[in-house]
Amino acid sequence: MADSNDKREPEYMSSVIPGWFSEISPMWPGEAHSLKVEKILFQGKSDYQDVMVFQSSTYGKVLVLDGVIQLTERDECAYQEMITHLPLCSIPNPKKVLVIGGGDGGVLREVARHSSVEQIDICEIDKMVVDVSKQFFPDVAIGYEDPRVTLHIGDGVAFLKAVPEGTYDAVIVDSSDPIGPAQELFEKPFFAGVIGFMLCSTEGPSVDFKNPINSIDANNSCSKSKGPLKFYNSEIHTAAFCLPSFAKKVIDAKTK
Amino acid sequence: MADSNDKREPEYMSSVIPGWFSEISPMWPGEAHSLKVEKILFQGKSDYQDVMVFQSSTYGKVLVLDGVIQLTERDECAYQEMITHLPLCSIPNPKKVLVIGGGDGGVLREVARHSSVEQIDICEIDKMVVDVSKQFFPDVAIGYEDPRVTLHIGDGVAFLKAVPEGTYDAVIVDSSDPIGPAQELFEKPFFAGVIGFMLCSTEGPSVDFKNPINSIDANNSCSKSKGPLKFYNSEIHTAAFCLPSFAKKVIDAKTK
Numbered sequence: 001m002a003d004s005n006d007k008r009e010p011e012y013m014s015s016v017i018p019g020w021f022s023e024i025s026p027m028w029p030g031e032a033h034s035l036k037v038e039k040i041l042f043q044g045k046s047d048y049q050d051v052m053v054f055q056s057s058t059y060g061k062v063l064v065l066d067g068v069i070q071l072t073e074r075d076e077c078a079y080q081e082m083i084t085h086l087p088l089c090s091i092p093n094p095k096k097v098l099v100i101g102g103g104d105g106g107v108l109r110e111v112a113r114h115s116s117v118e119q120i121d122i123c124e125i126d127k128m129v130v131d132v133s134k135q136f137f138p139d140v141a142i143g144y145e146d147p148r149v150t151l152h153i154g155d156g157v158a159f160l161k162a163v164p165e166g167t168y169d170a171v172i173v174d175s176s177d178p179i180g181p182a183q184e185l186f187e188k189p190f191f192a193g194v195i196g197f198m199l200c201s202t203e204g205p206s207v208d209f210k211n212p213i214n215s216i217d218a219n220n221s222c223s224k225s226k227g228p229l230k231f232y233n234s235e236i237h238t239a240a241f242c243l244p245s246f247a248k249k250v251i252d253a254k255t256k
Numbered sequence: 257m258a259d260s261n262d263k264r265e266p267e268y269m270s271s272v273i274p275g276w277f278s279e280i281s282p283m284w285p286g287e288a289h290s291l292k293v294e295k296i297l298f299q300g301k302s303d304y305q306d307v308m309v310f311q312s313s314t315y316g317k318v319l320v321l322d323g324v325i326q327l328t329e330r331d332e333c334a335y336q337e338m339i340t341h342l343p344l345c346s347i348p349n350p351k352k353v354l355v356i357g358g359g360d361g362g363v364l365r366e367v368a369r370h371s372s373v374e375q376i377d378i379c380e381i382d383k384m385v386v387d388v389s390k391q392f393f394p395d396v397a398i399g400y401e402d403p404r405v406t407l408h409i410g411d412g413v414a415f416l417k418a419v420p421e422g423t424y425d426a427v428i429v430d431s432s433d434p435i436g437p438a439q440e441l442f443e444k445p446f447f448a449g450v451i452g453f454m455l456c457s458t459e460g461p462s463v464d465f466k467n468p469i470n471s472i473d474a475n476n477s478c479s480k481s482k483g484p485l486k487f488y489n490s491e492i493h494t495a496a497f498c499l500p501s502f503a504k505k506v507i508d509a510k511t512k
Contacts, residue, residue: 020288029292030314032276036286058286078500231500239498242491244334245484 021054021062023069035059035072041136046128053136061136063104065129065176076106076140077230084110085232086240087170087199088117089212094169095119100156102174103129108143109226111172113216121168123152123159142225166203210241277310277318279325291315291328297392302384309392317392319360321385321432332362332396333486340366341488342496343426343455344373345468350425351375356412358430359385364399365482367428369472377424379408379415398481422459466497 022034035056042053052064060073071079084107088094096119099107103124111120124130130151133141144151152159156175201207212234243251278290291312298309308320316329327335340363344350352375355363359380367376380386386407389397400407408415412431457463468490499507 022290028314030312031292032290034278034288034290056286058284077502228501230502233501233504235498236500239495242495244487244492245489246333246486248489 021056021064021069023067025068033069035062035069042132044128044132046126048126048128051126051128051132053132063129063133063137068176070176071104071106071137071140073137073139076104080106080110080140081229081232082236082240083107083172083174085216085229086209086237087172088114089214089216089234089237090199090207090209091169092213094214096168096170097121098123098160098163098168098171100160100171100173100175101125102172104133104137105130105141105143107172107174108146108149109140110143112143112146112148113226113229114214116214117148120146120149121152122149123154123156125153125155127153145225210238212237277312277320277325279323281324289325291318291325298388300384300388302382304382307382307384307388309388319385319389319393324432326432327360327362327393327396329393329395332360336362336366336396337485337488338492338496339363339428339430341472341485342465342493343428344370345470345472345490345493346455346463346465347425348469350470352424353377354379354416354419354424354427356416356427356429356431357381358428360389360393361386361397361399363428363430364402364405365396366399368399368402368404369482369485370470372470373404376402376405377408378405379410379412381409381411383409401481466494468493 019037020034021037022032024032036058038055038057040052040054041061042051044051049066050064054062054064056062056072059075062072063070088097088111093116094114095116097111097117099111099120099122101124102108102122103126108120108122111117130141130144130153134144143149156173160171199209201209215234216229216232275293276290277293278288280288292314294311294313296308296310297317298307300307305322306320310318310320312318312328315331318328319326344353344367349372350370351372353367353373355367355376355378357380358364358378359382364376364378367373386397386400386409390400399405412429416427455465457465471490472485472488
């Protein structure tokens with residue numbers, strides 16, 4: 001249970017609209033998004049963070065880490081499907097995939113839709129996130145049930161250093177924290193309030209992320225337990241790379 | 257100034273995080289978006305609604321009608337540009353344009369970028385919205401300065417009934433309220449929380465809204481006073497019609 005001496009808790013729990021949870025983050029100063037709380041289902045403190053699950057009135061159950069909403073049952077599909085299928089549909093035949101973070105299991109669920117995939121490793125630092133997800137978000141944590149999945153509890157950066165280069169066809173970082181050299185990008189996203197991912201291709205043939213070569217709209221991506229895709233399709237894949245003019249301008253300036 | 261007997265005010269002013277404005281709407285039950293308030297600049301009650309302007313800490317000045325945020329200086333460009341240029345770039349040579357609502361003037365500013373346009377009529381029911389916008393949002397209300405603009409204070413539905421059919425090449429409804437037969441659509445938007453517009457073409461040649469035939473990326477759309485487009489471009493026009501799978505499904509079911 002939460003420690004009453006913890007100074008972090010009041011930041012997001014005492015300043016809420018009464019009966020509501022408010023996400024107030026230094027990433028988005030001066031604004032807050034709030035969800036009405038029906039009931040707090042879990043509050044704990046792991047070695048790494050505060051973990052909370054509450055039943056919201058209109059977004060289903062909600063997972064919160066250190067005061068930041070990680071997922072809601074209502075809209076988790078948009079995040080999990082896009083962070084997974086944008087990269088995996090952009091390369092011809094992904095076989096080995098590593099997920100860093102993503103302890104809730106949702107990205108695993110989506111990776112498993114790809115029949116070409118033979119091995120799915122996940123490195124999540126916080127076992128409590130895995131356990132809580134299995135208990136409260138079975139439709140998300142169902143990702144762990146795929147036999148191709150191996151869970152490693154540990155630090156993602158250390159894990160990556162220990163494996164030979166070129167082991168994985170794709171690495172998906174589903175982390176709430178800035179990691180190593182990408183820190184700057186994680187701390188200063190260009191589009192506050194909008195889900196944004198960074199996609200990059202390092203070695204091998206160059207990848208055209210904008211025009212997917214690998215469709216998963218086919219029937220084999222849909223199983224009885226996972227259900228059909230709710231958000232991703234090939235059109236929305238390409239549309240995700242169309243930027244408003246102000247964003248184009250920022251990127252053009254950076255790439256000059 | 258606000259009447260202390262007004263029972264509507266407490267709904268959104270008393271339930272805020274202290275020092276914050278919270279938008280709590282029956283359109284989006286169980287969630288709220290909040291902005292930190294630096295100073296309330298205007299509070300009034302017109303014949304139609306409560307009108308408020310406040311200085312936010314990170315979104316510039318904010319216009320609020322009956323507790324619902326109408327625009328913020330920081331992101332008004334996205335709304336005004338998209339509601340205007342999606343229709344006007346989809347038809348070959350717009351000459352006469354009617355704006356219903358849009359008393360802040362932002363849509364006028366965008367319509368005026370189109371050099372083919374000869375006449376811009378606006379029918380706004382609430383003169384206080386016009387006056388307040390001219391006072392507090394000069395970069396938005398600059399739309400009124402175009403010589404092609406004529407302002408009509410009155411009810412949009414009555415105005416439309418009084419003009420001969422076919423008078424306008426485009427009618428842009430920028431209204432916070434449901435209007436007549438479209439009420440159902442306004443009250444039950446498919447995508448809560450996402451800016452959504454309905455585009456339709458009635459008589460004349462059919463219009464392909466998805467592939468704009470009329471670009472305004474050219475220089476003549478940018479004047480010293482208005483500045484360049486910040487959001488709209490042809491790519492984002494087309495991308496705006498790419499829907500996530502859950503939304504496609506809803507629309508497919510309705511059009512069967």
